[in-house]
Amino acid sequence: RLDRLLGWTGRRESTLLAADIRMxxxxxxxxxxxxxxxxxxxxxxxxxxxxxxxxxxxRSQPSSDWALPGPVFEWQFPxxxxxxxxRCLVFVPTSGVDEATVLRQLRAxxxxxxxxxxxSAHSADxxxxxxxxxxxxxxxxHVMVDSAxxxxxxxGGEALQVLLRLLAAQLRITRISPYxxxxxxxxxxxxxxxxxxxxxxxxxEPANYLVVGGRxxxxxxxxxxxxxxxxxxxxxVCHYVSLRDHRLAPRMALQFGLPADTPLEAIVDHLQAQxxxxxxxxxxxxxxxxxxxxSHNGYPQLSTLRALSEEGRCWFMLAGFWDLYATxxxxxxxxxxxxxxxxxxxx
Numbered sequence: 001r002l003d004r005l006l007g008w009t010g011r012r013e014s015t016l017l018a019a020d021i022r023m024x025x026x027x028x029x030x031x032x033x034x035x036x037x038x039x040x041x042x043x044x045x046x047x048x049x050x051x052x053x054x055x056x057x058x059r060s061q062p063s064s065d066w067a068l069p070g071p072v073f074e075w076q077f078p079x080x081x082x083x084x085x086x087r088c089l090v091f092v093p094t095s096g097v098d099e100a101t102v103l104r105q106l107r108a109x110x111x112x113x114x115x116x117x118x119x120s121a122h123s124a125d126x127x128x129x130x131x132x133x134x135x136x137x138x139x140x141x142h143v144m145v146d147s148a149x150x151x152x153x154x155x156g157g158e159a160l161q162v163l164l165r166l167l168a169a170q171l172r173i174t175r176i177s178p179y180x181x182x183x184x185x186x187x188x189x190x191x192x193x194x195x196x197x198x199x200x201x202x203x204x205e206p207a208n209y210l211v212v213g214g215r216x217x218x219x220x221x222x223x224x225x226x227x228x229x230x231x232x233x234x235x236x237v238c239h240y241v242s243l244r245d246h247r248l249a250p251r252m253a254l255q256f257g258l259p260a261d262t263p264l265e266a267i268v269d270h271l272q273a274q275x276x277x278x279x280x281x282x283x284x285x286x287x288x289x290x291x292x293x294x295s296h297n298g299y300p301q302l303s304t305l306r307a308l309s310e311e312g313r314c315w316f317m318l319a320g321f322w323d324l325y326a327t328x329x330x331x332x333x334x335x336x337x338x339x340x341x342x343x344x345x346x347x
Contacts, residue, residue, distance in 0.1 A: 042071050045070065045071050045092040045119075046062065046071065046073070048092065048119065048150075049071075049073045049090050049092060049119070051154060052090075052119075052145075052150070052153055052154065052159075053073075053075050053090075055153060055154065055159035055160075056077070056159050056160050056163055057077070057078050058075040058076060058077050058078075059075065059076040060073050060074070060075050060090070061073065061074055061076075061254055061260065062074075062260060063089060063247075063250065063254075063260060064250060064260050064261060065247055065250065066091075066109065067105060067108065067109065068091055068093075068105050068106070068109055069093055069094050069097040069101060069102060069105055070091060070092045070093040070094040070097070070102075071091075071092050072089055072090065072091050072092075073089070073090040073091075073092075074087060074088075074089055074090070074254060075087060075088050075089075075090060076254075082164070083164060083167060083176040084175075084176055085115060085167070085176055086242075087114065088114060088115040088116065088117055089111060089114050089115070089116045089117070090116070090117045090119065091106075091116055091117070091118050091119070092119045093118065093119075093120065093121075095121070099128050099130050099131055100130060102118075102131060103130050103131055103134055106118070106134065106142060107134075107140075110245055110246050110289055110293070111141065111244075111245055112243070112244035112245035112246075112286065112289050113141065113244045113286065114141065114244050114245060115141045115142075115143060115167070115171065115175070115176075116141060116142050116143070117143050117145050117166075118131065118135065118142055118143065118144050118145065119145050119150060120144045120145065120146050120147070121146075121147055122144060122146040122147060123146060123147040123148065126147075128144075131144055132144060132146075135170050136169075136170060138170070138171060138172045141171065141175065142170075143166050143167060143170045143171065144166075144170065145166060149162055149166060197222060197343055197345075198222065198225055198226065198229070200343075201226055201317070201343075202226065202229050202230070206236065206279050206281055206315040207315060207340060207341065208309055208315055208316050208317070208318075208339050208340025208341070209316075209317045209318070209340050209341050209342075209343050210317075210318050210319075210324060210328050210336065210339065210340050210341070210342045210343065211223065211317060211318065211319040211320075211343045211345060212319075212320065212321065212324055212325050212328075212342055212343070212344055212345065213321060213344060213345030214321055214345075215321065218345050219285065219319040219320075219345050220242075220285050220286070220319065222319075222343070222345065223240060223283040223285050223317060223319055224240060226238065226283060226317065227239075227240045227283055230281065235277075235278055235279060236278060236279045236280075236281055237271070237275040237278045237279070237280055237281070238281040238282075238283065239255075239256075239271075239280075239281070239282055239283065240283045240285065241255060241282060241283065241284045241285065242285045242286055243284055243285060243286050243287045243289075243290055244286045244289070245289050245290070246289045246290045246292070246293035246294075247290075248264070248284070248287075248290050248301050249262065249263060249264050249267065249301065252264070252267050252282075253267055256270060256271065258270060263304075264301060264304045264305070264308070265304065265308070268280065268308055268313055268314050271314075272313065279315070280313065280314045280315070281314070281315050281316075281317070282314060282315070282316050282317070283316075283317045283319075284316060284317070284318050284319065285319045286319065286320070287318055287319060287320045287324065288320040288321055288322065288323040288324060289323070291320055291323040291324050291326075291327045291336075292323045294327070295323075295326070295327055295331065295334070299333075299334060299335050302327075302334070302335040302336060303335045305335070305339075306335040306336075306339055309339070309340075316340070317340075318336075318340075324336075328342065329342075
């Protein structure tokens with residue numbers, strides 16, 4: 001209505017200029033706010049999410065297999081983001097679903113250590129106090145982006161500042177600190193010790209390894225050191241995958257530019273075709289939720305990993321803690337039994 005009023009009065013351009021709003025941003029915001037038929041709700045949600053992502057230079061793709069009442073997307077951020085956030089999930093609750101249902105499903109969702117942005121209709125006219133209180137609790141990684149913030153994000157001149165403000169207000173500072181408090185050491189000079197473990201992996205023919213240890217004991221640092229050492233290797237190509245949740249195939253597909261429903265075998269086929277003649281080594285970090293989900297569902301993907309390895313098509317280094325240990329050592333039906341050498345970190 002405001003856009004039509006500005007058009008009728010001939011004041012759209014002057015008003016936007018005075019407010020320092022670019023016409024292209026205004027048009028995009030108006031388009032995202034347009035109502036439409038119910039069967040177009042997902043398309044509108046995708047358009048809104050894509051528009052928000054573009055404003056912060058993020059790459060957006062749909063994310064599947066979520067038991068949430070509305071579409072979910074994954075954003076990949078550029079490396080120069082001034083906080084420690086390489087990616088996040090974005091959830092758009094379906095219009096008409098009551099707040100209590102949304103909150104219940106959010107609490108049940110296995111998002112691992114990924115931040116989840118919730119694009120909420122919360123406003124002064126349509127308050128959502130339950131969701132607001134939930135997002136304000138720093139014990140979870142859910143960030144509510146209310147209607148006013150979405151508008152400011154779309155048409156304001158500092159979209160990135162809107163995102164950073166929301167993250168800082170609703171998350172623990174240690175989750176987004178640009179200093180290395182999580183996720184492993186990424187600089188070669190900072191990797192002290194573990195020389196024997198690293199040499200054991202690097203100086204052998206490719207093999208499978210299970211890296212087991214508690215939090216903050218060096219699992220990610222070891223995997224990233226292996227990745228650095230194998231960069232540029234004439235006969236081996238190595239990729240690091242930070243999983244954080246239970247969806248291995250969709251995560252890998254997204255990382256390698258494939259559709260989210262691409263099966264594991266096809267992902268490996270794609271990589272083999274891309275790096276013909278080289279041995280493929282995949283380092284899969286933060287995988288406990290994946291192991292837990294596999295144990296509940298009969299190990300379909302772990303069976304695939306074992307088959308790929310036995311066929312000599314790919315080798316794996318898997319990192320986790322209790323769920324990895326339980327899957328590999330305690331469960332005699334697990335495909336991880338005798339899958340590879342166990343490397344204990346912190347023991």
